[in-house]
Amino acid sequence: MKNVKGNPNENSLSKASAYHHGDLKQALVETGLGIIRKQGAHALSLRAAARKAGVSEAAPYRHFHNKEALLASIAEEGFNRLHQRMVEAIAAAQGDPLAELHAVTWEYAEFVLQETDHFRTMFSSSLTSSHAAKHPGLRKAALQCFEELVGVVRTCQKSHILARNVDAQATAGRLWGSIHGMSILLVDQYMVFLGATPEQTRAFVRQQVDSHLQGLRTFTSVQHSGKPKRA
Amino acid sequence: MKNVKGNPNENSLSKASAYHHGDLKQALVETGLGIIRKQGAHALSLRAAARKAGVSEAAPYRHFHNKEALLASIAEEGFNRLHQRMVEAIAAAQGDPLAELHAVTWEYAEFVLQETDHFRTMFSSSLTSSHAAKHPGLRKAALQCFEELVGVVRTCQKSHILARNVDAQATAGRLWGSIHGMSILLVDQYMVFLGATPEQTRAFVRQQVDSHLQGLRTFTSVQHSGKPKRA
DNA sequence: TGTACATCAGTGAACGCGCGTTCACTGATGTAC
DNA sequence: TGTACATCAGTGAACGCGCGTTCACTGATGTAC
Secondary structure, eight states: OOOOSOOTTSOGGGOOOSSOOSSHHHHHHHHHHHHHHHHOGGGOOHHHHHHHTTSOTTGGGGTOSSHHHHHHHHHHHHHHHHHHHHHHHHHHTTTOHHHHHHHHHHHHHHHHHHSHHHHHHHTOHHHHTTHHHHOHHHHHHHHHHHHHHHHHHHHHHHTTSSOTTSOHHHHHHHHHHHHHHHHHHHHTTTTGGGOOSHHHHHHHHHHHHHHHHHHHHHHHHHHHHSOOOOO | OOOOSOOTTSOGGGOOOSSSOSSHHHHHHHHHHHHHHHHOGGGOOHHHHHHHTTSOTTGGGGTOSSHHHHHHHHHHHHHHHHHHHHHHHHHHTTTOHHHHHHHHHHHHHHHHHHSHHHHHHHTOHHHHTTHHHHOHHHHHHHHHHHHHHHHHHHHHHHTTSSOTTSOHHHHHHHHHHHHHHHHHHHHTTTTGGGOOSHHHHHHHHHHHHHHHHHHHHHHHHHHHHSOOOOO
């Protein structure tokens, strides 16, 4: 996209000429994402992505084995962007554990609200059913996001904001599920009665985190003081 | 499907002959669902559904305007079946409000576990983005499920299991989001570290409800005793 | 009871389409000498 | 520095395919008389 003409000061990734694109793989991810955003996932084809990238319709096969591989790359890019946003949100909390926890979960919801179609692709059924085996990069990117959440939960455990005797992964998983489901249902307009403006949606999602967080605190303390759970 | 040959004792819906099918619309929903279950949503086409129903490839157009209409009918059927299961689960709780709440949420998760592909179709992006305007029947069926949950929440409020000063729809929405997201993430194998057997998944989903429920109790009592929330 | 007729669910052939994928090729690039 | 060559990203034509949808039709059914 940028630097279509060769430039002696460029690094090797952005080399380009009229014939050689330079970084067609990334360009196809971008144009593919553009199609998903503008026309929906059903409109995405390798040919359409190639056309939009200004390249012949067979060119994508130099970089992707098949259509699903492009989809997986677009999804992986989504998790990478989400991860970046999560990291920045945590950094903005300046070391306050509870603020970190709020920030990272809110950022997740914010991503769903802003990048709905990209988000849907990241969790599309054509990928999720077999992503572990077929798309290790995608899986790694997704787990990277999850690990960020786990890290914040661990920090909160150290600060006694969350109970320390509960598996941090399980706790993070609960939070993830809660915010994931709520965000999707709101974005799909299943709860218009709650108000449909972005502000109302945003507020409700944030309250969802607070609500579940209360449960995690209580739930974990009950476990701590009560009888141990069965294996 | 049943009663391919005419029978004088049948009602009008199950009339059939070699030429006239009898209830092709419902048969197409069934065969379409069968394709989704066996080969995935990508394999569903009007032609494939027609072939599997033993009928010419143009016949579906007598009953569905287009492919999306068939998809919407399959999704609607899913919500109807889910609703039926929810009602039965509630009935089995025999009037114990908390047991009803557990039963209805667990049944939701059970449906996701057992009917994963059908469930995915019910929330597929090709339908959710415009279901309100385009598919009123689908929307109605979905809301019917939600109202079942709202009803149980109201019962719990009457029994002081949940705070009475909080909107029942909002509370039910939180629960829905929590269980919806957790179920999906588990079914999509994003949390294999928690254990991937159906039993482990089931147990974890159930704990998710308990966890969130604790939050709703605490959260709502805090609201009750604290300052009122801003509008 | 018997017959003519309207209705309409299902037929089968056809349309145009865009897609995924393959393949021999072309031409730009970097490098070994 | 200049040249021959290997490499490989991108080309363009072609393949076969299944799809969504249309259309004039056929034949089974129910009903009015």
